[in-house]
Amino acid sequence: MKTCLVVDDSKVIRKVARHILETLNFTVSEAADGREALNHCMASPPDVVLLDWNMPVMNGMDFLRALRESALPGRPKVVFCTTENGMAHIRAAIEAGADEYVMKPFDRETLESKLQIVGLA
Template sequence: MRSCLVVDDSKVIRKVARHILETLNFSVEEAEDGREALDRCDASMPDVILLDWNMPVMSGMEFLRALRGSERSEQPKVVFCTTENDIAHIRAAIAAGADEYVMKPFDRETLQSKLQIVGVA
C-alpha cells in the first residue's frame, strides 16, 4: 500500500485529505507543521507528501527545502496543497523541489489526477 503524509495546520483539511486518500488506497499519516513532518519522515519516509504552505513552527517551503537539501536516499513526491495561487508562489514551490501543485479547496478527482501526474496513484 502506498503511503502519504498530510502536512497541514488545519485539522479539517487533514481530515478531508485523509478520507480522500484512504478511498484511493493510501495509508495516511498526519503532521501539523513542517517540523513534525520532518520528524515523521525521519521515522518512515512516505511515498508522497501533501504539503500546506502557511503553517506555524516551520512553513511548507522551509520543510521542502530541508527535505530536498538532506542526504536522505529516499525522496518522496511532494504535492503542495495551498491557497497561494499566484504564479510566483507556484514557481517558487517547483524551484524548491515540489513535484505538483493543487489549490484549496480540492476534491477527490483533482487530488487523484495530481497523484497520477506524479506517478503515485
C-alpha cells in the same frame, strides 16, 4: 500499500485529505507543521507528502528545502496543497523541489489527477 503524509495546520483539511487518500488506497499519516513532518519523514519516509504552505513552527517552503537537502534515501514526491495561487508562488514551490501543486479547496478527482501526474495513483 502507498503511503502519504498530510502536512497541514488545519485539522479539518487533514481529515478531508485523509478520507480522500484512504479511498485511493493510501496509508495516511498526519503532521500539523513542517517540523513535525520533517521528523516523521526522517523516521519513516512516505511515498508522497501533501504539503500546506502557511503553517506555524516551520512553513511548507522551509520544510521542502530541508527535506530536499536531507540525506533521506528515496525521495518522497511532494504535492503542495495551498490557497496560494499566484504564479510566483507556484514557480517558487516547483523551484524548491515540489513535484506538483494543487489549490484548496480540492476534491477527490483533482487530488487523484495530481497523484497520477507524480506517478502514484
